[in-house]
Amino acid sequence: MKLEILPVPSPKEKISDESQLVFGKKFTDRMFIMEFDRAKGWHSARIQPYGPLALDPAATVLHYSQEIFEGLKAFRRPDGSIALFRPKDNIARFNRSAKRMCMPEVDEEFFLQSLLELIRLESDWVPRSEGTSLYIRPTMISSEAFLGVRPADQYLCYIILSPVGAYYKGGVAPVKIWISDNYVRAAHGGTGEAKTGGNYAASLMAAKEAAEKGYDQVLWLDAREKKYVEEVGSMNMVFFYDGKIVTSPLAGTVLDGITRRSVLKLLKDMGYQIEERALSVDEVMQGAASGKLKEAFGTGTAVVISPVGSFCYKENCVQLGDGKPGELTMKLYKNLTDIQYGRQPDRYDWIVDI
Known part of the structure; x- marks a missing residue:
């Protein structure tokens, strides 16, 4: 599957004061997304501008909760480089969750490479201050429009990124x-x-x-x-x-x-x-x-x-x-x-x- 890179016409203003970063409130310019249906498998993988999803009111995720997600981080190192912590383990667990929820598994190597490319494109969003990081949220939802209790035939899988501040702003507290x-x-x-x-x-x-x-x-x-x-x-x-x-x-x-x-x-x-x-x-x-x-x-x-x-x-x-x-x-x-x-x-x- 080919990964398409779409342009971002209007980049967002980044937070200049990283001490003001909070968890899960600010999101980067781009997101990764791909689609699945039973006949075609996974298709239309792309990195596109961050924005709302279009879902039918009958999308099964809204009624029967076929949904999974992950959470991992990218860190800015002392030399300015960026690193992920155990992303392969997160992607493997993502697939185990998918299997349990009767959802299609992703190709783990393609998913990892897509994630790496997304972070390369959004590297300016990785904060530099002590204790900060870029939080990564891979997600999969059932998107087929129907009412009835069965595994869906259509899914959306996406990754969004959020720069986050230090969890303990005043030091580690019990x-x-x-x-x-x-x-x-x-x-x-x-x-x-x-x-x-x-x-x-x-x-x-x-x-x-x-x-x-x-x-x-x-x-x-x-x-x-x-x-x-x-x-x-x-x-x-x-x-x-x-x-x-x-x-x-x-x-x-x-x-x-x-x-x-x-x-x-x-x-x-x-x-x-x-x-x-x-x-x-x-x-x-x-x-x-x-x-x-x-x-x-x-x-x-x-x-x-x-x-x-x-x-x-x-x-x-x-x-x-x-x-x-x-x-x-x-x-x-x-x-x-x-x-x-x-x-x-x-x-x-x-x-x-x-």
Whole structure:
């Protein structure tokens, strides 16, 4: 398939003060898009001016939620070059999500090369300030116009780019987490392992209630017993518990996070024993109270690593240590961001230079 490059007649004004960048509000001049139908397969791949999509009111994405997406970043290095962090892993996960949602898979090499070309064209949009990056959002939606519950025969796949500011503008800060015993994010046999919009829509009510109570994030329990912790809405969770690293197993209800994978690799190389097992909410609460649970943090593309200061479950709240980011948490944050921004050599072949 040939990639067509269309001109941009009216480039946007870029943000001159990068300290004013926020997450997901500003978008670049161009986007990548391609189309699919059952008879032709993927076709009409192009990089075109960023703009609205034309969808029929009966487009199935609006009614039956056939939709997937990804999130990754491009980083400006000290020498001015640009690099992506583990894009092949994101594209492979994109295809796993597509398969789970009965959507067509993309050619991974063509998709990667199209993404690289898009970023080359939009390279001036990659910010240069400390902690900033270019956020990348690949998306696929069903676009066929019909009413009826079946996989669609037509799809749109696109990539949009957004320059984003540093997640922690005032330094890395611990978060206060509410453990929900009422709402459920994902159940075995469902779509929890896919990066699909419905999973996030299901989390909004709990997140709203948590915010109203003064909490930053919601930690979900398993759907069957409501006993074992799984993940936070936008992050995988990792616990430094009883001298070991404990994290929820990938058993169909937890997203296979790229940052999670990266952190576990770093921890293994640091000599830590890693247990991918179900950790009960009682272990978390009692461990924090007794000191067995030394540190906990979330991992995700947007935040990288987010330290936890306290957990609240029902009427009980416990603080981790002195409530400040833990030593191991901060060491991991530094090691990972140093690799991403080129301040430390990449020993893992995670970086793709542009």
